[in-house]
Amino acid sequence: MSLELSEPLQKAIDGLSESFDDKILDVYQSTDSTFVVVDRESIVEISKYLKNEHHYTYLADVFGIDRYTSEERFEVVYNLISLRDGVRLFLKVRCEEEEPEVDSVTSVWSSANWAEREVYDMFGIRFSNHPDLRRILMPEDFDYFPLRKEFPLLGIPGSIELPNSTPDTE
Template sequence: MSLELSESLQKTVDALTESFSKKILDVYQSSGRTFVLVDLNSIIEISTFLKENQHFTYLADVFGIDRYTSDDRFEVVYNLISLKNGDRLFVKVRCEEENPEVDSVTSVWQSAGWNEREVYDMFGIKFNNHPDLRRIFMPEDFEYFPLRKEFPLLGIPGSIDLPNSTPDTE
């Protein structure tokens, strides 16, 4: 499969596939962006390589996806930018529905902390070795994960105290 990549991004993809041939599961383009699906257990090693050897020093975002499939239900996507080359690369890992866990990349990019907390809060994906993994939007005792596809659109009645939405008439 041939991808239309900038010269520098092509060098990055080539370096990844050369250095991590068994750990790169897929490389593809969608909507003009390049995605690399990597082995779940290799995210720290590959992230370190991308930052130190390929100049992807800026982690713009980390987000979760609920694929709602029976295998590898959840994805965590890392939006990386090389400020040196002006390239953008999306690195993805997939994890199972039961006890989804991914190694935290905060040891590579400290800025991942807040984004990983948000993914944990909304999807229930735990980030191993995260320095402060706790809920960021929902109460600590909230038992649900609002961005999972099975979560009801109107929420779960009685699961969280909400303010009265009816204005006082006095």
């Protein structure tokens, strides 16, 4: 399959293919965006390469996806931008349902800190070597991960104390 890419984006894809041939699992386009699925164990190394060699200096976002599949259930997606070249690239890693874990990229982009914490909080995907991996939106003692597909739409009754929604009439 031939992809039509801008020159800077093509150079980045070619560089990844040459330097990390066995660690690039898939390259595809969807809705005019380019996605590169990489080996989970290589995310930090590939991130450093993209930042240092291809100027992807801006990590715009990190988000999780629950694919709800029997294998490689979860994905972590990194939204990278080369401000110099004005191009965007999405890196993806996949992990299993049981004890999902990915290396943190905070050593490459410090902006990953809170985004990785949010992915951990909502999906339960742990980020090894994260400087402060703790819940960011939910209470520390909350036993559930609200963005997993099996989480009930109305929540779990009694799992968290909710504020009173009835206005005081005094």
